[in-house]
Amino acid sequence: MSSPLRTTLLAATADLVLILVFAAIGRDAHARGDIITGAFVTAWPFLAGGAVAWALARVWRSPLRVWPSGVCVWIGAVVIGMLLRAATGQTVVLAFIIVALISLGVFLLGYRALAALVLRLSRKQQRRA
Template sequence: MPSRTNPRPVRPAARNAVLLAALADAVLILAFAAIGRDAHQRGDVIIGVFLTAWPFLAGAAIAWLAMRLWRAPLRIWPAGVTVWLGAVVLGMALRAVTGQTVVLPFIVVALLSLGTFLVGYRLIVAGFRRLAGRRQHS
């Protein structure tokens, strides 16, 4: 009979980091959709934002699951880059198969905006962690 090992329990701090990272990703993707809709003066604010955001949210969720990003959700690589590219690539694919607009300027804007948002906050977190580590060793 093969030996079974129990997975290590997830520490509360690690669980909080996973929840906060997932929430931050979702909120930033929703912000991207809201900013885009506002820039193009489209109606149906709340429903419209969700209609615009859902493919990107689904792409990010698939990236989280496929790469098991809960293991290190705040790392720039692979978490930040994977969520960013998953949101854009899979999000655009989902938009295309559901008949939503996918044009080159929108792809470029999504790459730049979501990259800034999803990788950017992880860069900030990494900077704060580095500063905190230096202070502890001083």
Template sequence: MSSLKTKAAATTSGKTVLAAAAADVVLILAFAAIGRDAHHREEPILGVLLTAWPFLAGAAAGWVVSRAWRSPLSALRAGVPVWLGSLIGGMLLRALTAQTVVLPFVIVATLALATCLVGYRLLAAGAARLRRR
């Protein structure tokens, strides 16, 4: 019976990791899409991918450095490192590839990515606390 519980916990954990990683990808793509739409940029799909890839790469680095898969819904252990990875890595990669990096964009990206990547984890933690009560 205990091995069934262990397998169930591992399956749930794997699903949680995949869900958190997918949420990060979707939220970063949404950030890129909203930004491109606000500036009326052409090439909606390719353009969004061009805008998003540095932030996605940075988020992936944040996942690896923090080992976010260990606690993927933790705002502190996963959310903050993934956010900082996406922001810092994204801005560095944008600069290295001659994409725009200006202060207003850095400020907007800082706030938007923090709200998205840390925010849903805080909401998940709040929902978990409510379920325990």
């Protein structure tokens, strides 16, 4: 598998897993049963929002960049996710929007920032060798 394709698949998988982790943590924090399947029920609007953002922003072109890729996935997941939750009768309150913005921001931007740091340090080390 080529490196750009591998990077894209890893980034898409990381986004998916981190959105699921966000949903699972939220369900656990609110003592809602059925964390595994329940996490999918809670996560699907955010997953759909992230997928739409991937397509509209063409994130596959630079999947590990914080800007614009990470920011588009983050904002897309939250905005579209909240709109889908509202459209399907799920809870959308200001506190939840704030928690989602912060949590998904840390998750979806954080691993990209960490990846950028690791790549930068790796390139520096290769130049020295």
